[in-house]
Amino acid sequence: MVDLYFVGVDVGSLSTDVSIIDHSGKVLSEIVIPTGVNGSEAAEEAFDSALKLADLSREGITAITATGYGRASVTFATGKTTEISCHGVGAHQLFPRTGTVIDIGGQDSKVIQIDSRGRMLDFTMNDKCAAGTGRFLEVMANRLELDLDELSSPANIEGESAPISSTCTVFAESEVISLLAKNTPREEIVHGLQRSIVNRIWSMVTSIGIEGEVTLTGGVAHNRGLVTLLEEKLGLTLNIPENPQTVGALGGAHIARRAYQRSLEPATN
Amino acid sequence: MSIRTELRYKIMKDYGAPAVMALQNFKKRKPRPIPEAFGPPLESNKRLKEILSRHYFLSRYVPGVKKVAWVTSGAPVELLRAFDFYTIYPENHSALVGAKKQGADYCGIAEGSGFSQDLCSYARIDLGHMLSGKTPAGKLPKPDLLFCSNNICQTVLYWYKAIAHELNIPLIHFDAPFVTSEQTEADINYMAQQLQDMIPVLERVSGRVFYLNIFEDILKRSMETSKTWGTILDAMKAQPAPMTIFDAFGHLAPIVSLRGLPVAQDYYHILMDEVETRVTQGIGAISDERYRLIWDNIAIWYKVRFLATFFAERKMNFVTATYTNAWAETTGYLNVKDPWNSMAKTYGQIILNNNLKHRLDLMKKMIKTYSVDGMVMHSTRSCKPYSVGQFDLRKAITTDLDLPAVILDADIADERVWSEQQIHTRLEAFCETLEGSKHG
Numbered sequence: 193m194v195d196l197y198f199v200g201v202d203v204g205s206l207s208t209d210v211s212i213i214d215h216s217g218k219v220l221s222e223i224v225i226p227t228g229v230n231g232s233e234a235a236e237e238a239f240d241s242a243l244k245l246a247d248l249s250r251e252g253i254t255a256i257t258a259t260g261y262g263r264a265s266v267t268f269a270t271g272k273t274t275e276i277s278c279h280g281v282g283a284h285q286l287f288p289r290t291g292t293v294i295d296i297g298g299q300d301s302k303v304i305q306i307d308s309r310g311r312m313l314d315f316t317m318n319d320k321c322a323a324g325t326g327r328f329l330e331v332m333a334n335r336l337e338l339d340l341d342e343l344s345s346p347a348n349i350e351g352e353s354a355p356i357s358s359t360c361t362v363f364a365e366s367e368v369i370s371l372l373a374k375n376t377p378r379e380e381i382v383h384g385l386q387r388s389i390v391n392r393i394w395s396m397v398t399s400i401g402i403e404g405e406v407t408l409t410g411g412v413a414h415n416r417g418l419v420t421l422l423e424e425k426l427g428l429t430l431n432i433p434e435n436p437q438t439v440g441a442l443g444g445a446h447i448a449r450r451a452y453q454r455s456l457e458p459a460t461n
Numbered sequence: 462m463s464i465r466t467e468l469r470y471k472i473m474k475d476y477g478a479p480a481v482m483a484l485q486n487f488k489k490r491k492p493r494p495i496p497e498a499f500g501p502p503l504e505s506n507k508r509l510k511e512i513l514s515r516h517y518f519l520s521r522y523v524p525g526v527k528k529v530a531w532v533t534s535g536a537p538v539e540l541l542r543a544f545d546f547y548t549i550y551p552e553n554h555s556a557l558v559g560a561k562k563q564g565a566d567y568c569g570i571a572e573g574s575g576f577s578q579d580l581c582s583y584a585r586i587d588l589g590h591m592l593s594g595k596t597p598a599g600k601l602p603k604p605d606l607l608f609c610s611n612n613i614c615q616t617v618l619y620w621y622k623a624i625a626h627e628l629n630i631p632l633i634h635f636d637a638p639f640v641t642s643e644q645t646e647a648d649i650n651y652m653a654q655q656l657q658d659m660i661p662v663l664e665r666v667s668g669r670v671f672y673l674n675i676f677e678d679i680l681k682r683s684m685e686t687s688k689t690w691g692t693i694l695d696a697m698k699a700q701p702a703p704m705t706i707f708d709a710f711g712h713l714a715p716i717v718s719l720r721g722l723p724v725a726q727d728y729y730h731i732l733m734d735e736v737e738t739r740v741t742q743g744i745g746a747i748s749d750e751r752y753r754l755i756w757d758n759i760a761i762w763y764k765v766r767f768l769a770t771f772f773a774e775r776k777m778n779f780v781t782a783t784y785t786n787a788w789a790e791t792t793g794y795l796n797v798k799d800p801w802n803s804m805a806k807t808y809g810q811i812i813l814n815n816n817l818k819h820r821l822d823l824m825k826k827m828i829k830t831y832s833v834d835g836m837v838m839h840s841t842r843s844c845k846p847y848s849v850g851q852f853d854l855r856k857a858i859t860t861d862l863d864l865p866a867v868i869l870d871a872d873i874a875d876e877r878v879w880s881e882q883q884i885h886t887r888l889e890a891f892c893e894t895l896e897g898s899k900h901g
Contacts, residue, residue, distance in 0.1 A: 261882060276890035300883065311897050314859060315890055317883070319870040399852050 196254045198452065199242070200282075200444025201235050202275060203227060203262030206298030206326060207411065208234040210242040211441035212253075213449065217285065221245035222438045231262030239268065255452050257444035261299065273447050275440045276304055277312050281450075282443030283407040284310025287431040291404020294393060294422075294430075295440070296412035298326040303396045305403055310443075316400045321360055324392025326412050328361045332385050335368050336378055343382055344415035352377075354384035364388065386418040390425050397426065407431040409439035466525035473522045478515045485514065498773035500701075500745045503708060505732045512724055513714055517598035523547045524602050528667045531604040531624070534717050535613040536635055537808045539683050540656060542721040543676040544667035549601060550718035555586035559762035559874025561597050568875050570595070576623075581843040582875035584620040591624055604630060606666045612637035612814040614846045631666060633659055637808060640815045644806065652805035677797045680804075683721040684795040689729035690716045691789035696736040697780045698831050701745025702753070703736040706779035707769040708746060710760040716788045747773040752895055753832055755824070756782035757854070758839040758847045761869075763876040775892050781831040783824060787812050790823070817850045821857055828862060835895045836866040837888075843873045865898050867891035 196215040202208065208231065210223045223242040227234045235258070243249060250268070258269035259278040266272075275297070283293040284306055293304040301324050304315040318324050333343045354371050357364050364385075371381050389412070406428060412418060413436035423430055433439055495502060523529055530546040532538050538548060558567055564582055567589030572578055576588055590596050607625050609617040609632070618634055625632040635655055638648045660671050693712075696703055704712075712732060719725040739745075754772070756779045761768065772779065794806035812820060827833070838855060840848045855866050867887055872878035 261886070274886050274890040274893060276886070277893045312890065312894050313898075314865070314894065316868070317887060399856070401856075 195252070196449075196452070197246075197248060197252055198445045198448040199239070199253055199256040200278065200441035200446070200448065201239060201256060201258050201263075201266050201269060202260040202278065202438070202440040202444060203231045203235050203258065203266060204260045204275070204298050204440070206330070207437060208238045208260075208262070209438045209441040210235075210238040211438050211445045212242050212246045212248065213442070213445045215449070217446065217449065219442065220248070222435055222441070224435075224437050227262065232265040232267065235262065235266045236268075255448035257448040257451075259440055259444045271448060271451060273444060276302055276315050276317075278440040278443035278447060279409050280304050280306040280312045280443065281310040281446050282439035282441070283409055283431075283433075285442060285446055286433050286439065287405060287407045289405045290407040290431065292397075292400075292402050292406045294397070294406060294408050296324070296326060296389070296393065296408070296410040298330075298411065301325050301393060301396065301410070301412075303393070303400050305400060310446075314400060316396050318392065318396065324389050324396075326410065328364070328389060329385065329412065329415065331361055331365055332368060335365055336372075336381060338378070338382070340414075343385070343417075345379065345382060345417050351383060352380045353387050354380045356381070356384040356388045382417065386415065386421050389418060390421045393422060394425055402426070402428075405431055407433070407439075409433060409436050411437045463525060466522075470519075470522045470526040474519055477522075478518055481518055482511050482515060496770060496773070498748055498770065498776075500748055503704060503712075503732070503735060505712070505728075505735050506708075508728060508731055509712060509714070512719070512728055516719065517601070520547060520549060520598075520602050521600040528605040529602045530606040530608050531621070532718075533609040533613060533617045533621070535637075535808065535811055535813070536608050536610040537656065537804050538608070539679050539721045539804070540659060540676065541608060541663065542679045543671060544663045544669045546606065546667060547602070548718065549604065551587040551590075552583045553714055553718045554590065554596065554598065554601065555583040555874050556760070556762050558586045558590070558597060559876070560765065562763045562876055563597060564763060564874040565877050567593075567595065568877075579842075581614070581616050581620070582872055583843060584616055586874055587620065588623060591627065603628065606630060606663075607632040608635075609633075610635035610637055610808065612808055612811055614813065614844065631662065633662060635659075635808070637814050640810055640819070642816065642818075644809055648809060649802050649805045652809055653801035656801050656804055677800065679721045680795060680797050680800055682723065682726050684792055684797075686716060686720060686726045686729055687789055687792035687795075689726070689733050691792075693729065693733050693736055694781070694785060694789055696733075696740050699740040700753070700832065701743070701747070701750035702778055702780040703739035703744060703746060705746040705769060705773070706756050706782045706785060707760075707765050709782070709785045710765060713785055713788065720788075745778070747776065747778045749776045750778045751776035752778070752834045754779045755828055755831065755833045755836045756784065756839070757824070757836065757851065758841055759784055759844055759873045761839055761841075761871045761879070762874050764871070764879060771888060777835075777892070777895070779837070781827050781833065783812060783820070783827070786823075786827065813846045817853065820850070821854055824854065824858060825862065828858070828864060833864070834898075835891065836864055837891070838866065838868045840868050840870050841873050842871075842878055843875070863898075865891060865894040 200211045208227045212220045221242045223238045225238045256269045257271045258266035259275045263272045279295045283290045295302045302317045305313045408430045527547040532548045534552045567586040570589035570593050571585040607621045609621045715725040715728050791807045791810045796803035838851045859866050
């Protein structure tokens, strides 16, 4: 049998991620690079790196799904799907009992309900504001002079948390500035920021409801403090993928694989 | 009224307006090519454009001839017609400004004068127009009277109060108690009495006497017009639907702003004949209708073409909307033999003055009778009465009817609120759900 390989390319607002799988769904390589100013170039670069890592060439690839905000700029893709569908399928592949996916991406966050095959049933997204997204944390890390890892310190649920607005990144940033001016300990501010995001996510979760296991995807899943707070708020344990950033790309690769398999079906009739 | 101004109005009405319309048609630019996804456009579009252009064109010659009233979309305008007011609908005008993608300019003028950005964009555009005199319609006449009803929102009262204060003119407010479960006898009496109490004020402002028989004729005409509009919307139950809801958003203008006048009555007969012929001949508004959708809330005026094309290209057609239905829903209560109480029932029970349970039942019924596959809800920053409750409605509808739905955060006329990329992703994800739900 000829080897078949499928690729998902997720050009997000902050990072561009590529996942390559074989015909059985086994992951061969995964790459995450910053998107920078040119999504198209980032996609090319990430794709080439992933190919190299898997020891494959472009000619050997069967199908490619582009997803994410920059999906239209991926000229080498054979199909395009929204990141919402991709995160659903990706989460299903990693945790088959997933019924709900919470994706906290760079530019937006979403709560997605999926069926037993990972297909999206319903979803909700944050409105245009960046509060409750990865970008929110990035802005705040910059303001607090912490890197994103430091910002993910495990939250002490019982500890103090500075009150921070969850409605607007710009306003929240000025709140952080005034908290710093008042010598509020940084860990309290970090805790307050994590809580602010969790509150945003919570309102989306309540609007759509929770079904089955809940899987958290997107780069913000690396933030251990936030995960702890979210689990406390939801009253359940979240599935956290090993590489939460590449779940969308992984889903894209599986969508390409499914589409290819479907395209074979009429021929067998 | 001087003989000169009256003569000028008559000349403009009989000769000026037709000449301008003819000139418009003569210098007609090359028609925009119709994308393949659409069926043949409605012939009635031309007549619609003529009616609206003529209405705005003539309005500039009206001062000194007729009294001018600015009216809200849900106000019982039939009563004003009995005094021959020339009516201008600021909401309709603001929608026009929005459709021309000039909303942000006008809103900015109002905001510069201290009106909050959180106010309805129809209000901000209108206030921006009042403060600057700017309008894409050439020139609008200043009002002699303001007439509003809180049956669509509370904002209209404060918006019209601001105009009344600025221009020092009378404001009549028709207070419609919110229908929490059923309309009560006391509510109906209260509203019916208000309508009758308006007569002396209207006589004073217009300088005309109220004649019941004239009013009854107007009421009859209004009823008949709304009924025809209802029949037109009903025709969209056909598969394929003869027009899209985006067409209907445009064809809504006469029923909103010229209701009770012969011109609106005649127009809807033309449109009705056309859509019924299309149904008989199987002509669809889009070339290949595979999915049928319902729209909730007011149009996103500056993105009508974008949305129409986006969905038509995906073989999806909006076949019904709570918005367009609002001008057909309650007019069945109108009764010439009982004018005051029947108007109270009609205007007191319109969708935005009625409870959420009513809206849910109505939407479920529309989804069933129009064979709807999915729902798009526009959550608009401008209209809180329309947007609050949409999350609950969505939850109830998606659960009870297993219907895919999406909420778009946008605005009716302030294009600054639109975020193309976010909306695009949402809509595409919605289409993916819809395709998955219909084809497994």
